[in-house]
Amino acid sequence: xxxxxxxxxxxxxxxxxxxxxxxxxxxxxxxxxxxxxxxxxxxxxxxxxxxxxxxxxxxxxxxxxxxxxxxxxxxxxxxxxxxxxxxxxxxxxxxxxxxxxxxxxxxxxxxxxxxxxxxxxxxxxxxxxxxxxxxxxxxxxxxxxxxxxxxxxxxxxxxxxxxxxxxxxxxxxxxxxxxxxxxxxxxxxxxxxxxxxxxxxxxxxxxxxxxxxxxxxxxxxxxxxxxxxxxxxxxxxxxxxxxxxxxxxxxxxxxxxxxxxxxxxxxxxxxxxxxxxxxxxxxxxxxxxxxxxxxxxxxxxxxxxxxxxxxxxxxxxxxxxxxxxxxxxxxxxxxxxxxxxxxxxxxxxxxxxxxxxxxxxxxxxxxxxxxxxxxxxxxxxxxxxxxxxxxxxxxxxxxxxxxxxxxxxxxxxxxxxxxxxxxxxxxxxxxxxxxxxxxxxxxxxxxxxxxxxxxxxxxxxxxxxxxxxxxxxxxxxxxxxxxxxxxxxxxxxxxxxxxxxxxxxxxxxxxxxxxxxxxxxxxxxxxxxxxxxxxxxxxxxxxxx
Numbered sequence: 001x002x003x004x005x006x007x008x009x010x011x012x013x014x015x016x017x018x019x020x021x022x023x024x025x026x027x028x029x030x031x032x033x034x035x036x037x038x039x040x041x042x043x044x045x046x047x048x049x050x051x052x053x054x055x056x057x058x059x060x061x062x063x064x065x066x067x068x069x070x071x072x073x074x075x076x077x078x079x080x081x082x083x084x085x086x087x088x089x090x091x092x093x094x095x096x097x098x099x100x101x102x103x104x105x106x107x108x109x110x111x112x113x114x115x116x117x118x119x120x121x122x123x124x125x126x127x128x129x130x131x132x133x134x135x136x137x138x139x140x141x142x143x144x145x146x147x148x149x150x151x152x153x154x155x156x157x158x159x160x161x162x163x164x165x166x167x168x169x170x171x172x173x174x175x176x177x178x179x180x181x182x183x184x185x186x187x188x189x190x191x192x193x194x195x196x197x198x199x200x201x202x203x204x205x206x207x208x209x210x211x212x213x214x215x216x217x218x219x220x221x222x223x224x225x226x227x228x229x230x231x232x233x234x235x236x237x238x239x240x241x242x243x244x245x246x247x248x249x250x251x252x253x254x255x256x257x258x259x260x261x262x263x264x265x266x267x268x269x270x271x272x273x274x275x276x277x278x279x280x281x282x283x284x285x286x287x288x289x290x291x292x293x294x295x296x297x298x299x300x301x302x303x304x305x306x307x308x309x310x311x312x313x314x315x316x317x318x319x320x321x322x323x324x325x326x327x328x329x330x331x332x333x334x335x336x337x338x339x340x341x342x343x344x345x346x347x348x349x350x351x352x353x354x355x356x357x358x359x360x361x362x363x364x365x366x367x368x369x370x371x372x373x374x375x376x377x378x379x380x381x382x383x384x385x386x387x388x389x390x391x392x393x394x395x396x397x398x399x400x401x402x403x404x405x406x407x408x409x410x411x412x413x414x415x416x417x418x419x420x421x422x423x424x425x426x427x428x429x430x431x432x433x434x435x436x437x438x439x440x441x442x443x444x445x446x447x448x449x450x451x452x453x454x455x456x457x458x459x460x461x462x463x464x465x466x467x468x469x470x471x472x473x474x475x476x477x478x479x480x481x482x483x484x485x486x487x488x489x490x491x492x493x494x495x496x497x498x499x500x501x502x503x504x505x506x507x508x509x510x511x512x513x514x515x516x517x518x519x520x521x522x523x524x525x526x527x528x529x530x531x532x533x534x535x536x537x538x539x540x541x542x543x544x545x
Contacts, residue, residue: 004028004047005536008038011515012058014501015485025058027507030287030535035501052538053530057515059481060500061230061508061532062451063488065399066345066378066441068155069212069234069260072219074122074445077207078109081123081153083407083464085448088223090543099129099138106142106150118147118204122445125153127303127411134159135182136189147204153446154301155209157192160200165189167203174199177322178306192306193322194267194297209236212243217250217260224258225539227450228510228529231489231498235345235378236295237262239277244284251288257532257539259508261492263293263345267324271336278342287506287535293492294337295378296346297324299353302381302416303408307350309382315418320352327356334360339368343493344375345399351382358390365394376491379404379443381425382417385434388427392435397491400426402440402457403447405470409463423470428458432479439488440480452516455480456525477521509533 005027012022014035026033026041034041041047075087080102083095096102102124110119119142126133134150139161142148148161165171165187172185178196180188191197201210212234224232237243239262251260264278274294281291299321300306305314306321313320323330334357337344344361348354354377361375376397377383381404383391391398404412405426413422424430431438440454458480461469475483489499497506513528531540 002046002048004033004044005050006038006041006047007050007053007058007533009053009058010055012501013481013515013517015060015482016500016502019502022501025501025507027536030507032501032503032505032507034503053511056530057512058501059228059510059512059516060485061498061510061534062228062484063439063492063494063499064224064229064232064441064444064449064451065376065439065488065491066235066401067232067444067449068236069217069220069262070208071223071445071449072221073213073216074208075219078105078121079123080105080121080150082125082128085123088219088226088542090226099126099132099134102134102150103138103141106148110143110146110148113146116146118149119143120149120151120207122151122208123153124150124159125303127408127415131415133188133190136162139189149200149204151208152304154304155446156300156306157190157304158197158200159189160191161189164200164204168199170199192304193300194324209238211238211240212246214246214250217246218253221250221256221258222542223444223449225532226529226541227452228512228532229258229449229451230508230510230532230534231259231492231494232261233293233492234260234262235293236265236297238268239264239281244281247289248284251286255537255539256288257534257537259288259290259498259506259534261290261293263295265295265297266333266337267297271333275336275340275342279340290494292343294342294344296330296333296344296357298330298346298348298356299323299350302349303411305416308352309350310352310355314416316415321350330356331360331363335364338364338370338373338375341370343373345378346375347379348377349379349381351384351387354380354383354387358387358394358396361396362390362394371395374437374491374493382421383427384424385430388430388434388436397437397439398431399439399441399488399491400428400431400458401443402426402428402454403442405457405461406464407447409469410465410467413463413469424473425470426458427470427473428475428479428483429473432475437487437490438483439491440483441488450525451484452527452529453525455484455516458483459521459524477517477524480524481516507533507536511538
């Protein structure tokens with residue numbers, strides 16, 4: 001049997017400037033040997049033809065630069081989001097359109113549970129409910145005998161019932177940032193950001209973020225195949241022995257279809273200890289598991305009202321958001337990881353958080369110059385032109401949360417930012433115009449893992465109500481496709497191995513049933529995905545026959 005596999009397709013969009021379109025790709029040892037026409041590739045010698053994709057369009061496997069492998073495991077718990085959502089197996093979960101629907105779904109589940117174990121749920125998004133927030137009067141209807149914890153879709157805020165408050169000793173005397181209280185000073189059951197949530201998790205356990213299981217990573221791989229993704233991050237990874245073993249076991253399974261890049265959560269430990277642990281993890285990397293990223297967690301979520309805003313603050317007048325660590329600690333962590341040569345990805349939703357991280361990188365660069373660091377501001381939703389200019393000068397990349405435009409654009413215009421600032425959110429065109437290397441992302445499970453939908457958001461900038469938000473920040477289809485392939489690969493320092501189809505790179509492809517450059521821009525999100533090819537091996541999307 002020939003050691004060369006020849007895949008023939010209707011069209012291959014290579015994202016490779018010197019050969020942008022082809023009809024055949026030759027693969028050897030899991031890498032691209034050559035790309036072009038069948039006749040041009042014949043000189044490599046005898047090959048085994050693969051005609052399964054003669055009627056399909058191939059692209060480089062999509063690169064998701066900000067998501068979480070818990071997208072796989074979250075579906076073990078009830079989903080109570082506002083909009084319909086599909087799980088990794090292709091099953092449809094209908095959205096909960098009001099508070100009563102959330103309570104009814106969870107009460108039905110609680111009534112059917114045996115014992116007194118905790119009920120966990122996720123995806124909740126009260127910003128859709130005309131300003132109403134969940135209180136104890138709501139969540140205690142689910143159960144007054146078992147702990148109930150409902151994680152918001154943003155992952156930064158959750159609601160707990162009175163059972164959890166009692167066990168965690170969260171009272172009106174509790175003085176912890178993020179413990180939300182009513183006008184009388186009593187806790188409402190809403191907990192924002194790490195310190196407040198930890199108080200609850202200490203007594204109930206944390207099934208959401210406190211570690212990863214092999215099962216989670218396996219299901220995450222299927223979720224990636226469903227949408228054409230072959231390289232993805234786990235951008236808030238807990239580096240415990242158990243987690244590292246889970247990553248390794250899952251990614252070494254035959255046929256595992258995604259190259260996973262866990263980014264170490266730096267909130268867990270002192271910076272010096274984190275630097276040492278991440279350096280050790282580098283030795284565990286292999287082709288399907290790549291270490292080297294560190295995640296700095298600054299502020300919270302805009303729609304969760306916990307992001308840090310510059311003046312004039314929130315449009316609806318609420319107090320400013322929550323830092324996950326003191327700004328001095330955040331700055332010191334950037335310095336330590338930069339000095340050690342690690343690659344930093346910083347969560348910055350509000351523009352005050354972006355400013356803090358740009359300042360921190362500039363200070364670290366002054367003392368320890370690194371000409372190609374590619375530190376990346378993640379989300380970077382409210383950055384203004386002055387910040388993008390500084391980013392370009394300092395070599396800082398941006399990974400913009402384009403999906404936010406659809407999911408929460410209306411709310412940001414009307415509630416959190418106001419019309420003028422909302423028009424600049426996730427400013428991909430400004431980044432492009434000012435020379436900032438950028439990607440776009442889903443932050444799954446916050447929003448669905450679906451790069452073509454993410455590209456559609458950046459191209460059309462349509463909100464859920466159908467209004468265009470910030471038309472000046474629209475980018476072209478070509479630019480959006482670059483942002484979910486080579487652009488994202490660049491922010492991860494992986495553009496030498498993934499992001500385009502060219503000789504020497506891994507043979508990682510998204511297999512599509514239509515040409516995304518030939519459909520109307522409004523239809524970009526509707527291009528069907530057959531599945532993926534990773535290292536030359538195909539994986540079908542769930543539900544395919």
